[in-house]
Amino acid sequence: MTQADRSQPDDSPLVRIRGLTTVLNGKTIFDALDMDIPRGRVTAIMGPSGTGKTTLLKHITGQMRADAGEILVGGRNVAGLSRDQLYKLREGIGYLFQNSALLTDFDVFENVAFPLRQHTRLPEELIRNLVLLKLQAVGLRGAARLMPNELSGGMARRVALARAIVFDPGLILYDEPFVGLDPVALNQVLKLIRTLNQTLGITSVLVAHELEAVKQVADHVFLIANGKVVAQGSPEAIAADGSPWTRQFFGGAADGPVPFQYPAGDYAQALGFPGVTK
Amino acid sequence: MTARKPQRRNMVGQVLAQIGSCGLFLLTLLAAVPRSMRHFRETTRQLWFVGAMSLTIIMTCGLFVGMVLMLQLYHVLSIFGGTSASGMVVALAVYRELGPVVTALLFAGRAGTSITAEIGLMRATDQIDAMEMMAVDPVAYVATPRFLAGLIAMPLLCCVFCAMAVFGGHLVGVTWLGIDNGTFWSNMTAVVDVRTDIVNGVLLKSLAFGAVVSLIAVFQGFTTPPTSEGVAYATTRTVVASSIAILALDFVLTAFLM
Numbered sequence: 001m002t003q004a005d006r007s008q009p010d011d012s013p014l015v016r017i018r019g020l021t022t023v024l025n026g027k028t029i030f031d032a033l034d035m036d037i038p039r040g041r042v043t044a045i046m047g048p049s050g051t052g053k054t055t056l057l058k059h060i061t062g063q064m065r066a067d068a069g070e071i072l073v074g075g076r077n078v079a080g081l082s083r084d085q086l087y088k089l090r091e092g093i094g095y096l097f098q099n100s101a102l103l104t105d106f107d108v109f110e111n112v113a114f115p116l117r118q119h120t121r122l123p124e125e126l127i128r129n130l131v132l133l134k135l136q137a138v139g140l141r142g143a144a145r146l147m148p149n150e151l152s153g154g155m156a157r158r159v160a161l162a163r164a165i166v167f168d169p170g171l172i173l174y175d176e177p178f179v180g181l182d183p184v185a186l187n188q189v190l191k192l193i194r195t196l197n198q199t200l201g202i203t204s205v206l207v208a209h210e211l212e213a214v215k216q217v218a219d220h221v222f223l224i225a226n227g228k229v230v231a232q233g234s235p236e237a238i239a240a241d242g243s244p245w246t247r248q249f250f251g252g253a254a255d256g257p258v259p260f261q262y263p264a265g266d267y268a269q270a271l272g273f274p275g276v277t278k
Numbered sequence: 279m280t281a282r283k284p285q286r287r288n289m290v291g292q293v294l295a296q297i298g299s300c301g302l303f304l305l306t307l308l309a310a311v312p313r314s315m316r317h318f319r320e321t322t323r324q325l326w327f328v329g330a331m332s333l334t335i336i337m338t339c340g341l342f343v344g345m346v347l348m349l350q351l352y353h354v355l356s357i358f359g360g361t362s363a364s365g366m367v368v369a370l371a372v373y374r375e376l377g378p379v380v381t382a383l384l385f386a387g388r389a390g391t392s393i394t395a396e397i398g399l400m401r402a403t404d405q406i407d408a409m410e411m412m413a414v415d416p417v418a419y420v421a422t423p424r425f426l427a428g429l430i431a432m433p434l435l436c437c438v439f440c441a442m443a444v445f446g447g448h449l450v451g452v453t454w455l456g457i458d459n460g461t462f463w464s465n466m467t468a469v470v471d472v473r474t475d476i477v478n479g480v481l482l483k484s485l486a487f488g489a490v491v492s493l494i495a496v497f498q499g500f501t502t503p504p505t506s507e508g509v510a511y512a513t514t515r516t517v518v519a520s521s522i523a524i525l526a527l528d529f530v531l532t533a534f535l536m
Contacts, residue, residue: 093411101404101405104400104405118413118419119413
């Protein structure tokens with residue numbers, strides 16, 4: 001992932017996934033999944049809990065290997081990269097973890113400065129300015145000297161967001177970026193994601209459940225369930241799609257193709273009423 | 279709903295598998311040494327945590343080990359009228375065995391457990407994965423600096439332990455029990471050999487123990503399941519495995535170095 005990848009004017013997808021198959025603990029997470037993530041746009045991946053949205057992000061960054069299929073990021077097959085090549089690729093990818101994953105030994109400032117200190121030899125003054133710039137963008141410049149254990153969940157996510165964008169990467173993967181944010185912070189984060197996309201052309205992929213927030217920020221939505229893409233399109237189109245999948249997911253009904261219950265044995269039998277059947 | 283029963287596994291196979299994985303992890307650590315030089319500040323920071331922060335316990339224990347040893351020896355040797363040799367015996371016992379072994383056991387309890395718990399918690403809270411995602415090699419940034427710090431700190435701590443033990447022996451023997459000061463030092467310097475007792479005893483053994491304890495601590499931290507129970511088990515395993523390894527290795531080294 002390089003600046004060149006970001007500025008390429010072509011419409012080819014930045015991330016191309018073909019035939020992705022993943023089986024974890026005997027459960028099929030992805031079943032020959034195909035997906036193209038467009039370059040320079042904001043793409044949302046939605047779906048019921050446990051469908052493998054985070055796993056998909058881990059496949060894209062090479063943190064997890066798939067059982068079959070290929071993932072091309074910027075034209076390079078992630079599975080075929082050496083450790084050094086993978087690290088080079090990751091230098092151009094920002095990743096917002098679901099649980100923030102801040103380094104607990106360092107304060108907020110040092111957490112955001114960490115990637116800069118590890119990969120550049122920038123003068124201290126410049127590092128300071130870059131970090132303060134990013135912290136100002138997420139509204140936490142005043143919290144620069146707080147330790148991670150002094151932050152609320154929402155603040156920790158905003159620090160993690162500042163760290164993910166400190167390099168202005170070509171691709172940013174946000175895993176549940178809106179969780180724990182109050183309405184003001186949510187609005188600012190939405191604006192930030194949009195601004196990064198519009199001004200720097202950064203490709204953004206976000207995993208989220210909040211349809212209203214996704215509608216405001218995403219250009220394209222993938223709905224995945226049962227290991228496949230069951231619907232895709234613009235947020236408006238997908239919300240009005242009318243298929244059983246989208247109707248149930250966005251309507252929040254318990255009955256439908258998306259199972260609410262984790263696979264289990266007979267309920268009556270589990271309660272000790274073996275004679276009772278459905 | 280029934281509680282999950284603990285699985286019975288082949289203990290011997292499990293231990294052998296752990297030793298094999300630990301050996302492979304050592305190779306990974308050593309291969310990462312050149313890359314970890316980029317994070318030299320992290321190594322010095324860890325040296326402070328595992329070395330300097332262990333000084334209090336090492337000095338206190340060293341002092342009391344020397345004092346107790348002198349007390350015991352004085353009473354036994356006085357039966358044969360050989361109390362003048364007690365300083366020498368304290369020194370030999372401390373330099374050859376007690377110094378390296380007790381320092382290593384204390385180091386495993388004080389620094390080894392903290393290394394395992396720290397790395398285990400980093401894994402449980404996705405900090406290791408976050409480093410991977412920021413293209414920072416966690417083996418070079420987290421594991422190797424802690425391993426090197428343990429390797430450097432152990433011989434130094436052992437020297438401090440031995441010095442404090444001899445001081446404790448002197449305190450009890452000369453100041454309290456009335457052994458002649460000149461006899462105490464002259465007997466000691468006449469018998470203690472630099473190569474056999476100091477280099478082979480203090481330095482070589484403590485270097486080997488430092489490597490083993492640090493390796494076990496870092497390995498357990500890196501391979502712990504990312505749960506609170508997993509971290510607790512890993513910390514216990516560090517102490518148990520380190521203690522067994524120290525005593526077994528001590529026997530092997532003593533047999534070869536004597």
